[in-house]
Amino acid sequence: MKIQIKIALLFTSLIAVFVILLSGFVYYFADRNYFQDFFKRLEIRAVIAAKANLEADENNVSIYNEIRREHLEKLPYEKEYIFKIDGSGDIQDTLKALSLPASFLTETLAKKESLYRHNSVFYLGFLYTVNRQNYLIVMSAKNEFGIEYMKNLRSVLIIGAPLCIILALSISLLFSRNILRPVRKITERAKDISSKNLHLRLEVKDGSDELGELALTFNNMLDRLETSFEVQNNFVSNASHELRTPLTTIMGEAEWALGKSRDEEDYKKTLAVIARQADRLDHITKNLLHLAQTGFDGKTQDFKKIRIDELLLEVQRSVVDFHPESIIELDFSLLPEDEEKLYVMGNSQLLQLAFSNIILNGCKYSNYKPVRVALASANETTIILIEDKGIGIPSNELKYIFAPFFRASNTGAYKGYGIGLPLTQNILRMHGGSITVNSSVQKGTVVMVKLPIANLD
Amino acid sequence: MKRVLIPTDFSIRSLNMVQHAVNKFPGEKIEIVLFHLLAMPTSITELMVLPRKKNEYYSIVSDEFYEATQILKNKYASSIDSFTITFQHGSTRAWFNNFLEGRKIDAVVAPGELELAPVFKSSINMSKLIDKCKCLIITPRMKQAEIAEHVPSMAELLPVAQ
Structure with a gap:
């Protein structure tokens, strides 16, 4: 029933x-x-x-x-x-x-x-x-x-009481329909969501009542699902792309060496190149494996306390490692005196991925002009600002940038999959944070990330 | 404990003045009073509804502004004790001096070259009053351009509020 x-x-x-x-x-x-x-x-x-x-x-x-x-x-x-x-x-x-x-x-x-x-x-x-x-x-x-x-009284009561009961039944049917309408809505909406359109979310009018909380919980679950789905997607495209480059070098060098007999010196050079590229391959596969594990492994949900400034330093190091031409200026001038205000609860791999996505975008779309990363803490949130002087995002496209596979109309000259920002948004959502993007074409983009500060106890 | 008055137009940029107050009293706790001056209304009806306008005044203070005060309080945690925001009605020098004395204000920061926007119709140019008050006046030693260079991140940190 x-x-x-x-x-x-x-x-x-x-x-x-x-x-x-x-x-x-x-x-x-x-x-x-x-x-x-x-x-x-x-x-x-x-x-x-x-x-x-x-x-x-x-x-x-x-x-x-x-x-x-x-x-x-x-x-x-x-x-x-x-x-x-x-x-x-x-x-x-x-x-x-x-x-x-x-x-x-x-x-x-x-x-x-x-x-x-x-x-x-x-x-x-x-x-x-x-x-x-x-x-x-x-x-x-x-x-x-x-x-x-x-006799009169009796007949009035005998007719009146059933009438009252019928009235109560119809009113209660009406009320219960009304009360359960959000549940029906949630059901209908949830039926629409499949692996093809995981970016859809349930409508949350006000999260104060039980049903609002239910919808919110449901949305959080969808966030996690979508993130792991996209991490998987990202993994495949990253893997194929990143693995191809060193492989091509190795194949080219090997072909060149095998083409005809060479000097010992040349073989040594070739083998050194091959060894270096193999090293790189090893590094990449390890990283990709890591990425995949963070996305798929259920255990990664147990968050740890992370110092956000250290995390940003780590991101800076890894971004410069991969793209040595990028310039990242970390601005810690607004750092709080109390270092407790710098801790957030999170998964450091995922957060690194999120921030390196934003920062790499800043570097890439500004042709490696300096990217400024500023950090400050309010009472309950820590705010990270990433600012570049790049090509910007057209204002009418700004609302689509978090849709998977969307690429702004002025990005034709740059390589990309349209996966980084949605993934970043999902990771930040998982951490209870938010991301807002302000941009003007040809002037640059300012990305503001807010993350909740970890409880002090 | 020092109490420092800082004029504000509720822009993030106006909070640049906070650092001057902090630099002026090194090693001391500071209570910062952010204030905005409004002219006393001249019509009786406006005067009657004046107490009820408080909400309207405070609604102009954006969340970003509150957030920025929190950021500053965290940055200067050892020196800034608290931020309070107050709206005052008055325009004469005598009244202003009275107000400073009554609130036991130790110093006032002059906006200097920083121009404060008149947020309300009845907003009053505060820098003139401050320049002539009897209290200790903290004048920023830097020019406008230097301010922008010295604390580049503050206003840009919260770009929405600009």
């Missing part, structure tokens, strides 16, 4: 219990009150009847009769019986004929007054004493109004 329907049913059954309980209470108390009222009316009539019939004073009798005639409306089927209590069994017999139980008399004698109800007919027994002679007055009437009234 769908949760939506479960919620609706639960809500409805709760409402149903309340409505039914309330109806029961209403009916019970209305019934009691209404009949008490009727007995009061019978009582007045019984007292007046007793006075009118049994009073010794003639004047009083006529007054009471007048009161009865003028002021007391006859109740439906109103009947009065007056018995003289003299110990004979007549009373019992008459009462039996009226289908009144024996307890009626005894109760009346004991309490001077008693009530009895038989279907819609109400009886009131009343003990009246004149000149030390006890009389039993029995007043009976049919409570037609009351019965009618209670």
Whole structure:
């Protein structure tokens, strides 16, 4: 069963219990009150009847009769019986004929007054004493109004309660649909995401409620997935490209040496070149293996505390290693005094990859003009600024630069795969950081990276 | 503990003045009060709603500006104790001197050649008042060009806020 329907049913059954309980209470108390009222009316009539019939004073009798005639409306089927209590069994017999139980008399004698109800007919027994002679007055009437009234009430409740329950059911269905709409949206969106379009993300309106958190968690998972996917992609293209260059050299040198017999000196030279290139190959394969491991290995998720300035120095060294013509100026003038503010939680290989991507882009697209890297720390984030004086990115293309395989329209003269920035963005997302790019064509690009500072404890 | 007043137009560049304050009192803790001067409104209705305008004033302070103050506080962690931002209404010299005395300000940094932008319609040119106040005035020894060279990264570090 769908949760939506479960919620609706639960809500409805709760409402149903309340409505039914309330109806029961209403009916019970209305019934009691209404009949008490009727007995009061019978009582007045019984007292007046007793006075009118049994009073010794003639004047009083006529007054009471007048009161009865003028002021007391006859109740439906109103009947009065007056018995003289003299110990004979007549009373019992008459009462039996009226289908009144024996307890009626005894109760009346004991309490001077008693009530009895038989279907819609109400009886009131009343003990009246004149000149030390006890009389039993029995007043009976049919409570037609009351019965009618209670019938009405009953039908209203019987029709009203189911109506209420139906209303509650429809409202609760509406509500539960509304509440679960984000879940349905997430489901629909998640169905669309496959390995082909891993860059898609779920919509997160506000991350404050549980569903927002769910979407956020889902997005984080997608970030990690996408990163590992792209690391894999990157690995293949990097591998083929980087491995080819030394291989071509080795093959060329070997061919040249084998072409005809050469001097010993020439062979030595050739072999030295081959050895150097083989070294380079070894270095590259090791690096690529490393890269691949960081991307695929689940263990890399355990982040370590990294000093961001040391990481940048490392990146500078490795970038200059690979491209000796690049000039990287590290600007640490805004470094915080407290070195604790320089630590971030992260995977150093991935972060190095991210920063070397940005810095290499800066070098490449500025034809190896100096690239400035500045570092500063705010209270909760550390900010790294990478600035180049390169060809820039056209402003209308700026929003696409993080899409995989996108290359700006002015990059035709430069080699690239359009994979570096998306990979960088994913790595930074994994670390809870962000990247913003400002650029103007032919002037240069400023990339600002923000990473959360590691907790001090 | 020294309390130093620095005029600001809430641009990152105006925070360059912080370093002069730090250099002036080496080895001492400094409380930095960033202030912006506004003219006292002349109409009664404006005066009545004045207390409620605080939010409007503070909304002009960008997140980047706050971030930049944090960066500076981290950079000079041993000397800067705190940053506070305050808006004041007033334009006369007498009032300004009173204000400096009342707040127990030890020194004021003069913007010198750095031009502060009038952020609000009622913003007041603060450098004139500062030049003539009775407090210790810290004047930057460097020319504008040198400032730009000396702390090149500050404004560019947060390019969004420029």
